[in-house]
Amino acid sequence: MHSPRLLVISVDAMEDVDEAYARTLPAFGRILADPARAQIQAVYPTLTYPNHTAQITGCPPAETGIFNNVQMQAGVDHPDWFWWYRMIQVPTLLDRAAxxxxxxxxxxxxxxxxxxxxVVVPEIGNEDRTGGVEATMRKACSARGYELFERHRDKIIEKxxxxxxxxxxxxAADVLREDQPDVMFIHLVELDAARHKHGPRGPHVAEALRTVDGRLATILAALDETGGVGSGSTDSGGAATNIVIVSDHGQLDVVQHTNLNALLAERGLMETDGQGHLVSWDAYVHSSGLSGQLFVADGITAEKRRRLEDLLAEVLADPKYRIRKIWTARQARDAFGLDGPFEYVIESDPGVIVGGALDRRAVVRRTDPDFGGNLGNHGHHPGAGDQPVFFATGPAFTPGADAGRHRMIDEAPTLARALGVELPDSRGQAMEELLSGGRN
Structure with missing residues (x-):
């Protein structure tokens, strides 16, 4: 008798407050009828890539190496994302399953x-920097994944x-029908996009949840053909499917942009050409949305470092900037498991983007005529706002069990237990309250 399959579906930016409405929808309702559950606290920063990496490693950014969505490429308007699997510095649950x-x-x-x-069909971007869509996907997908990309690329909505x-x-539906994997992870982004564009609350949230429900319906229909949903059904090998819905972060209303790079340029710690293009820098803020990561050049002089430290003290003291705390990298590592090649982490008030713009004023409020960009965002302190979700159904999970508040890094060891594999490098702990012990 085979071990149960594991299907993990990430609904990007789903929050605990979304559950009530989601339960009324056909596909969500099948999974949320009586699931095992937990409320999850994300890793810092509350961004998609650090948290999805934590979900498959059980480790925080200081260990995975994925400390932001995008790489530090000073002065580049759209830096390269942390797309490549080789960038993860610790073993993953996927490695152990394989x-x-x-x-x-x-x-x-x-x-x-x-x-x-x-089967690997990854999320990618900035294809113009990597040879275009075709060349990039040929390198980024598995052979089977590229075949599926070609089959369904017409379904990518561009505008x-x-x-x-x-x-x-x-x-995902074709993979379930034709490949019947033992382990499958899929990421759905429409809810996150809606919250970014229109804000965390409003009728657009219900609309996006309905859209995601349609995606789930497509996936579950394929699963029904090869195994069924929940602990009461079995696939051709006699093992049911464990289905888990997770999310990576919530979102907050954006109330202000604090563009610290503008201040660094004013104080002579950064040079631009006057048109918003970077020439050189001694200190540079790499935005992580509603927080920031401050890099300091290796060759900075003692005088310029004193200038930088004086500026940081001023920013903390002046309420117009709405910067709550500046953590050293060591402090951030101890408090959050966040570390990287930066020297400081900039924590803002909730809803304040710590921006890296070189061509805007230092402070732009939502009420200002030149405010632009998303009305919702994330990257904030993980304790702020509504929280990510974890819902699970299947033979490995106890229906109705509630583990309360847990860390994002506790998800991977929990999923490892459901699969019956070890994840010794994980810093998290399995959510034993949710596990039934059944794997066959």
């Missing part, structure tokens, strides 16, 4: 480009903003 002989599939899961698994949701659902 080593145990399981067939592994990923669809649009962050930081999986080039992963060495059976007004790229939407992989229809594509991801169609690919």
């Amino acid at each position: 080593a145990a002989g399981m067939k592994v599939a990923t669809v649009n899961w962050p930081v999986t480009a080039g992963a060495p698994f059976d 007004p903003k790229r939407n992989h949701g229809p594509f991801a659902a169609a690919v």
Whole structure:
């Protein structure tokens, strides 16, 4: 008798407050009828890539190396994302499953480009910097994944903003029907996009949840054909499917942009050409949305470092900047498991973007005529706002069990237990309250 399959579906930016409405929808309702559950506290920063990496490693950014969505490329308007699987610095749950002989599939899961698994169709971007879509996907997908990309690429909606949701659902359905993986991770982004554009609350949230429900319906229909949903059904090998819905972060209303790079330029710690293009820098803020990471050049002089430290003290003292705390990298590592090649982490008040713009004023409030960009965002302190979700159903989970508040890094060891594999490098702990012990 085979171990149960594991299907993990990330609904990006789903919050605990969304559950009540989601339960009324057909596909969500099948999974949320009586699931095992937990409220999850994200890793810092509350960004998609650090948290999705934590979900498959059980480790925080200081250990995974994925400390931001995008890489530090000073002065680049749209830096390269942390797309490539090789960038993860610790073993993952996917590695352990593959080593145990399981067939592994990923669809649009962050930081999986080039992963060495059976079916890999990763989330990518900035294709113009990597040879275009075709060349990039040939390198980023598995052979089977590229075949599926070609089959369904017409389902990627390009305008007004790229939407992989229809594509991801169609690919996932074909993988379930044709490949029948033991382990599958899929990422759906429409809810996150709606909250970014319109804000965390409003009728657009229900609309986006309905859209995601349609994607789930496509996926569950394929699963029904090969195994069914929940602990009461079995696949052809006699093992049911464990289905888990997770999310990575919530969102907050954006109330202000604090563009610290503008202040660094004013104080002579950064040089631009007068048109917003970077020439050189001694200190540079790499935005992580509603927080920031401050890099300091290796060759900074003692005088310029004193100038930088004086500026940081001024920013903290002046309420107009709405900067709550400046952590050293060591302090951030001790408090949050956040570390990287930066020297400081900038924590703002909730809803304040710590921006890296070189061509804007230092402070731009939502009420200002030149305010622009998203009305909702994340990257904030993980304790702020509504929280990510974890819902699970299947033979490995106890229906109705509630583990209360847990850390994002506790998800991977919990999923490892459901699969019956070890994850010795995880810093998290399995949510034993949710596990039934049943794997066959």
